[in-house]
Amino acid sequence: MVRLVVTNRAGQQVKVEASSGISLMENIRELDSSVDAICGGLCACATCHVHIDPAWANRLPQRQEEETLLISDSANYIAEQSRLSCQIQLTKDLDGLEFTIAPEEF
Numbered sequence: 001m002v003r004l005v006v007t008n009r010a011g012q013q014v015k016v017e018a019s020s021g022i023s024l025m026e027n028i029r030e031l032d033s034s035v036d037a038i039c040g041g042l043c044a045c046a047t048c049h050v051h052i053d054p055a056w057a058n059r060l061p062q063r064q065e066e067e068t069l070l071i072s073d074s075a076n077y078i079a080e081q082s083r084l085s086c087q088i089q090l091t092k093d094l095d096g097l098e099f100t101i102a103p104e105e106f
């Protein structure tokens with residue numbers, strides 16, 4: 001079990017008991033006011049955009065080029081914090097991860 005601290009689009013902070021071995025997006029998409037994840041995790045829509053807490057940002061695996069290209073076009077892009085949650089595989093090392101769901105853009 002991996003614990004997440006998520007601030008949703010309504011500004012509410014919720015604690016989530018998540019599963020490792022699947023993506024961050026898959027763990028949070030059913031929450032209220034969460035990501036839309038329209039493409040289902042194919043790195044093609046950017047509707048799974050999250051802002052990682054600065055204390056955690058450097059502890060995640062680096063973005064791949066495909067993720068960077070897609071997310072950097074977002075109006076809510078923050079270079080040091082923006083990630084596509086479908087591109088982050090959740091591991092036990094990420095227990096306690098804090099992040100905010102980025103505002104909806106469409």
Ligand code: FES
Nearest residue numbers: 039041046048086
């Ligand atoms: S779910 Fe579409 S890019 Fe992540």
